[in-house]
Structures are given as C-alpha cells and as structure tokens.
Amino acid sequence: MKNRLSLLAGPYVVWMALFVVAPIFLVVIYAFSSAGGGFTLDNFAKMSTYWVVFVRSFELALIATFICLLIGYPLAYIMAKEGPGFQRIAMVLIMLPMWMNFLLRTYAWMSILENTGLLNQFFQAVGIIDLGNLINGWLNNLCAGLNDLLGLSLNTARDTNMEYFKMINTSGAVVLGMVYNYLPFMVLPIYSVIMKLDHSLLEAARDLGASTGRVFRKVIFPLSLPGVLSGITMVFVPSVSTFAISRLLGGGNELLLGDLIERQFLGSAYNAQLGSAISLVMMLVVLICMYVMNRFGEGEEQAVML
Amino acid sequence: MAKELIRLSDCFVQFDDDIILDHINLYINDKEFLTLLGPSGCGKTTTLRLIGGFLKPTSGEVLFDGAKINDVPPHKRAVNTVFQKYALFPHLNVFENIAFGLRIPKTESDGKKQRKIKLSEEEIQRRVMEMLEVVNLKGFEKRSIASLSGGQQQRVSIARALVNQPKVLLLDEPLGALDLRLRKDMQNELKRIQQQMGITFIYVTHDQEEALAMSDTVVVMDGGKIQQIGTPEDIYNEPKNAFVADFIGESNIIDGIMRADGVVEIFNRKFQCLDKGFAKDEPVDVVIRPEDIDIVPESEGQLRGTVTNVTFKGVHYDIIVDFYGFKWLIQTTDFCPVGAVIGIKIDPDGIHVMKKSQYSGMFGDYSSYSEEYEEISDADYDPDAEEEQEEGDEE
Numbered sequence: 001m002k003n004r005l006s007l008l009a010g011p012y013v014v015w016m017a018l019f020v021v022a023p024i025f026l027v028v029i030y031a032f033s034s035a036g037g038g039f040t041l042d043n044f045a046k047m048s049t050y051w052v053v054f055v056r057s058f059e060l061a062l063i064a065t066f067i068c069l070l071i072g073y074p075l076a077y078i079m080a081k082e083g084p085g086f087q088r089i090a091m092v093l094i095m096l097p098m099w100m101n102f103l104l105r106t107y108a109w110m111s112i113l114e115n116t117g118l119l120n121q122f123f124q125a126v127g128i129i130d131l132g133n134l135i136n137g138w139l140n141n142l143c144a145g146l147n148d149l150l151g152l153s154l155n156t157a158r159d160t161n162m163e164y165f166k167m168i169n170t171s172g173a174v175v176l177g178m179v180y181n182y183l184p185f186m187v188l189p190i191y192s193v194i195m196k197l198d199h200s201l202l203e204a205a206r207d208l209g210a211s212t213g214r215v216f217r218k219v220i221f222p223l224s225l226p227g228v229l230s231g232i233t234m235v236f237v238p239s240v241s242t243f244a245i246s247r248l249l250g251g252g253n254e255l256l257l258g259d260l261i262e263r264q265f266l267g268s269a270y271n272a273q274l275g276s277a278i279s280l281v282m283m284l285v286v287l288i289c290m291y292v293m294n295r296f297g298e299g300e301e302q303a304v305m306l
Numbered sequence: 307m308a309k310e311l312i313r314l315s316d317c318f319v320q321f322d323d324d325i326i327l328d329h330i331n332l333y334i335n336d337k338e339f340l341t342l343l344g345p346s347g348c349g350k351t352t353t354l355r356l357i358g359g360f361l362k363p364t365s366g367e368v369l370f371d372g373a374k375i376n377d378v379p380p381h382k383r384a385v386n387t388v389f390q391k392y393a394l395f396p397h398l399n400v401f402e403n404i405a406f407g408l409r410i411p412k413t414e415s416d417g418k419k420q421r422k423i424k425l426s427e428e429e430i431q432r433r434v435m436e437m438l439e440v441v442n443l444k445g446f447e448k449r450s451i452a453s454l455s456g457g458q459q460q461r462v463s464i465a466r467a468l469v470n471q472p473k474v475l476l477l478d479e480p481l482g483a484l485d486l487r488l489r490k491d492m493q494n495e496l497k498r499i500q501q502q503m504g505i506t507f508i509y510v511t512h513d514q515e516e517a518l519a520m521s522d523t524v525v526v527m528d529g530g531k532i533q534q535i536g537t538p539e540d541i542y543n544e545p546k547n548a549f550v551a552d553f554i555g556e557s558n559i560i561d562g563i564m565r566a567d568g569v570v571e572i573f574n575r576k577f578q579c580l581d582k583g584f585a586k587d588e589p590v591d592v593v594i595r596p597e598d599i600d601i602v603p604e605s606e607g608q609l610r611g612t613v614t615n616v617t618f619k620g621v622h623y624d625i626i627v628d629f630y631g632f633k634w635l636i637q638t639t640d641f642c643p644v645g646a647v648i649g650i651k652i653d654p655d656g657i658h659v660m661k662k663s664q665y666s667g668m669f670g671d672y673s674s675y676s677e678e679y680e681e682i683s684d685a686d687y688d689p690d691a692e693e694e695q696e697e698g699d700e701e
Contacts, residue, residue, distance in 0.1 A: 198391075200391060201393050203360060203380070203389070204389055204394075204466075205406070206380045207380050208381070208406050208470065209410045209470065219395060222397045
C-alpha cells in the first residue's frame with residue numbers, strides 16, 4: 001500500500017531530477033571547465049575582479065533584509081494582536097501587490113522615483129525643493145561668513161539650484177525595490193508564528209510579574225525567532241540574486257551579482273563558464289549563511305514544535 | 307480566628323449578553339484551601355481570573371487585604387497562578403522556568419522612596435533548588451520542558467508559581483490532564499505543599515472527589531451563582547438544594563412533605579428525620595444517599611420495592627430499586643437478584659430535607675439507569691380506564 005502510494009511521487013521526482021538536479025550538475029561542470037572543454041580553475045581565479053560586486057550585493061541584500069525585519073516584525077506583531085477584522089484587511093493589503101506582475105510593480109516604482117517622476121513633481125508642487133534650496137543658500141552664506149570671520153574653509157558642497165532629488169539609479173532605490181518586493185515574505189512567517197503562540201504563556205509571564213515589555217522580550221520575541229529566521233532567509237536569498245530590480249531602479253550603474261551572471265549568459269561578453277563559477281560561489285556563500293543561521297536557531301525551532 | 311485575605315463583593319461579569327458571574331459574594335481566609343467546584347461554564351474559572359487580575363468585573367469589587375484591586379494588573383498582584391495546561395515556557399529549561407519570576411526586579415517602597423530590588427544570582431539559585439526539592443524534582447534543573455512527563459511539567463508549573471512566595475496560589479484545574487493514579491498522588495502532594503508553605507490555595511475543579519478530599523472550604527457554583535459554601539462534610543451531608551446534592555456524590559432526591567419538625571412524608575409514609583424549621587405541610591426535596599439505605603426483609607421494611615438492575619462495583623453492588631415507579635440507587639454489600647422484592651429502612655440521620663429550588667425535579671432520579679424502564683412504565687399505563695369512562699357516558 002505504502003509502496004503503491006509512493007509511486008504518485010514519481011512525476012515530481014522526475015521533474016526535480018530533470019529541472020533542478022541536472023541543471024545544478026551542469027553549473028558545476030561548466031564552472032570547472034575552460035571554453036575548450038578541459039578542466040580548469042581559471043574561472044574562479046578570474047572572479048577576484050568581481051569581488052566588489054559580491055560585497056555590494058551582499059551589503060545591499062543585508063540592508064534590505066534588515067529594513068524588512070524592522071518594518072515587518074512590528075507589522076506582523078500588531079496584526080497578530082489585533083482582531084480578525086484588522087487581520088483580514090492587513091492581509092489583503094500585504095498580498096495585493098503580489099497579485100501583480102513583479103516587473104510591473106518595479107516599473108511603477110521607476111515612474112514614481114524618476115527625476116521628473118511623481119514624487120519629485122509632488123515635492124516641487126509642495127515647495128520642498130525650493131525650501132531645500134533656500135536652506136542650502138543660508139548654509140552656504142553661513143559658511144562663507146564663518147570662513148571670512150575665522151579664516152576657515154567650510155564648504156556645503158551643494159549648489160542651490162537643485163531641480164529634483166536624485167532618487168532613481170541609486171543604491172537606495174535598489175534597496176527600496178527589494179524591501180517593497182520581499183516585505184511580505186518577512187511579515188507572513190513572523191505573523192503565523194506569533195499567531196500560534198499559546199496565549200496562556202503570555203498570561204503566565206504576566207502572572208509571574210513581567211511587565212508588558214518584559215513579556216515581549218523574554219517570551220514573545222524568543223518564541224517568534226523561528227519565524228524571524230525563515231523571514232530573513234526568504235528575503236535575503238532572492239535579494240542577493242536579484243537582477244531586475246537593480247537594473248530597473250539602479251540603472252545598471254551599480255552592478256549586482258544577478259546582473260553580473262545575467263551578462264555572462266546573455267550579454268555580448270558571453271562566458272557561460274565564468275557565469276557558472278559565479279553562480280556556484282554565490283550559491284555556496286548563501287548556503288553557508290543559511291546553515292549558520294539555522295544552527296543558531298535550532299533550539300527555538302524545537303521549542304515551537306512543542 | 308482566621309484572617310480574611312480576599313473578598314469578592316457583589317461581583318458581576320458579563321460578556322456581550324451572557325451573564326458569566328451573577329453578583330458573587332465570597333471571602334477567602336488566609337492559609338485556607340478553598341475549592342471552586344462546578345460543571346464547565348459555571349463561572350468558576352472566571353472567578354479565578356478575577357482574583358488573578360486577568361479580568362475586571364463589569365461591576366462589583368475585588369478586595370485584597372481590605373484594599374480594592376480591581377485595576378491592579380496581574381503582574382502587580384501578590385497572587386500566582388498554576389495554569390490548566392501548565393503554560394511552561396518551551397524555550398527555557400526547568401531551572402529558567404522556575405527562575406522566571408525571580409529574575410524580575412521588584413519595586414519595593416519603604417516609606418516614600420521606591421527602589422528596584424534585584425535578587426542576586428546565588429539567591430535565585432538557592433530558592434529555585436529549594437523549590438525543586440519541595441516538588442520532588444531534584445536533579446531536573448537542566449532538563450528541557452519537552453522531555454518532562456505531564457506530572458513533572460505540572461510540578462514545575464507549581465514550583466514556578468510558588469517560588470515567588472505569593473500570598474495566594476490560584477490553581478485552574480491543574481490535575482485535569484493527568485491520569486487517575488497520578489491525579490491521586492498529586493492531590494496528596496498539593497495538600498502537603500499547601501500545609502508546608504502555609505499559604506492560601508484557591509483551586510478550581512469540576513471533580514467533586516478532588517474537592518472533597520483536599521479542601522477546607524468548598525464553593526459549589528452553577529449558572530454563574532454560588533449554590534453553597536461550606537466544609538466538605540457540610541456540602542456532602544447538608545446540601546442546600548437538588549443541584550448540590552446531585553453534583554456532590556450520588557443521591558436519591560424524592561419529593562416529600564414536611565409534616566412536623568423531625569417528620570417527613572415520602573410516598574404517603576412518615577419517616578423520622580433530624581431536620582427542623584420548615585412550615586407545616588411544606589413541600590420539600592428529600593435527599594437520601596445510596597449508602598444510607600439498609601436492606602431488610604420485605605416484612606420489616608419502611609418501603610417495599612423491586613430490584614430492577616444490579617451492577618457489581620467491587621466493594622459494593624449498585625442496585626436500582628423501583629418504589630412505586632420511582633427508581634432509587636442503593637449501595638449495598640448484600641447481593642439481591644433482579645426481580646427480588648425487598649424492604650428498606652432509613653435511619654433518621656440518613657435523611658436530609660431541603661427547600662424546594664429551581665433545581666427541584668431535575669436530578670436524583672435513577673430511572674434512566676435501567677433498560678427495563680420503558681417496559682415498566684408501559685405496564686403502569688392502563689388503557690382500560692379511558693374506555694370505561696367513555697362507555698359510562700353513553701349509558
């Protein structure tokens with residue numbers, strides 16, 4: 001009976017073998033082979049040039065993950081504490097963007113952040129940009145005055161006739177895109193863990209003399225760590241490897257790992273071997289990160305199973 | 307003279323349109339073991355939550371040592387709770403669970419100044435170890451909660467509450483999840499701990515045996531009201547109404563008429579009893595416990611009945627006897643076969659007379675005990691009576 005049922009898993013096993021295991025295998029082979037086909041470690045040696053890209057990618061992904069956690073945890077916590085009515089509305093609001101196409105969402109941000117985009121038009125209309133210029137002018141005058149008076153050489157380094165805030169094509173915009181796209185993946189696991197917390201544990205902590213803050217620090221937060229860990233994983237991994245966000249919102253100025261890999265396969269600088277090597281290294285680094293984090297959270301995982 | 311510690315004064319609790327507690331008045335003495343007893347939904351857990359501070363009464367006052375504490379949050383009350391499902395912290399080991407309350411700095415006000423007092427690590431260590439000894443869990447301090455059995459978890463949860471040296475310990479059906487044997491052991495254990503620590507226990511249960519075995523005072527509740535407060539003996543021997551009589555132990559509850567002080571009439575026969583102070587010819591509920599009925603030869607009995615059902619219970623037999631269509635439960639060590647006609651005698655102290663209440667007629671009838679009930683009630687029905695009447699009219 002058991003054997004017969006396990007046959008049902010057959011199609012999936014075949015699918016995984018064909019489209020997951022085999023490609024990874026190919027990536028490994030490519031990474032260790034030269035253009036001619038022989039074994040080589042050159043691909044890895046060449047990668048040192050791209051060290052900056054690795055650092056930048058992990059840095060931006062880390063920042064985005066951290067911001068997601070900062071926004072996502074309180075949001076998930078409040079959602080879990082509020083009544084079912086609020087929960088339903090909040091859930092729809094969180095899920096709604098995910099029903100739209102990923103590229104569409106990101107293009108929308110482009111038109112908002114552009115130099116002549118919605119946000120800058122708004123700032124212009126409200127007068128924030130003029131105000132900024134005004135303040136800048138004052139600062140410049142102040143500096144000039146001080147310089148005259150005291151013989152210093154202070155400099156505000158900003159001219160006064162700025163016409164827009166530069167938002168698009170910055171790393172800030174890339175991080176914003178990551179946070180916007182991946183925030184739900186942080187909120188949902190934390191929310192579901194907090195929802196499942198046994199309410200009597202909180203009452204017990206209160207009963208033993210813990211103030212609201214202490215209940216949170218000593219009971220709710222430690223017990224919600226598994227949700228936090230899986231949230232971090234689910235935001236960090238796609239953030240590291242994204243290429244669409246950085247190209248659309250970062251303007252391709254700040255190359256990320258995703259772009260780098262894409263270029264090796266689709267660009268004029270075709271080099272599938274190098275691309276595979278970069279992919280492999282990235283995969284390994286991510287895996288190591290996840291392993292370390294899961295080891296760290298192992299005890300908590302068991303606690304929630306209880 | 308025992309000192310009063312907690313008083314619930316005219317406490318009323320309402321959720322939406324449901325009245326949970328209907329103007330409860332109750333006081334609890336220092337060092338008392340008081341049990342709130344009743345079926346589920348009777349308001350006993352709500353009463354406990356009022357005292358614990360997890361719930362505010364819609365109206366009425368909760369007093370602690372004479373001071374009103376309605377608005378004092380749970381973490382500022384000198385009360386600790388043992389929760390129904392233990393509510394131990396799964397991310398902490400046994401030691402840290404028990405130390406949870408000790409690690410919280412206490413605000414102490416001496417005169418005008420308020421200062422935070424934090425216990426030293428040695429002090430915490432000493433008190434946790436001491437408490438582990440009290441609950442017989444020495445050597446378990448490093449164990450994780452998940453590795454403990456139900457009874458052990460229960461004891462950790464008691465230790466966690468007691469280590470804070472509360473004036474009152476609240477226990478919400480703490481033995482509900484344990485098997486029978488363990489429950490009996492823990493009953494003794496709890497009673498011992500209460501006496502050893504010398505603090506007040508307020509215990510919630512729906513198990514009447516547990517209540518009788520452990521308590522100094524039993525509070526029987528139903529429908530958000532207190533039905534009776536008394537010692538276990540009072541509650542068992544002198545129940546106030548049919549609900550209490552039925553909920554505590556087995557009882558036959560029969561309609562009777564009080565003919566005079568010390569004389570009650572059941573089934574048109576007069577019985578001697580010890581109850582006084584009823585009006586002459588007042589209808590009453592009469593409680594007769596199954597173990598207070600003596601079986602005698604038919605000719606010597608005060609009442610005669612037919613045995614309809616016999617169940618062997620080990621120490622005794624439960625037999626159901628039909629008296630004029632009303633089924634009684636009798637516990638006896640003598641074997642009586644089904645169908646036998648027997649006589650019974652009841653001593654005056656075996657009869658307890660109660661005022662009529664809203665519960666009259668709802669309890670104390672063992673008719674459903676017997677499968678033969680249907681047949682017998684059919685046999686009692688006489689179809690000829692009606693026909694004769696009709697024939698008479700025609701003539």
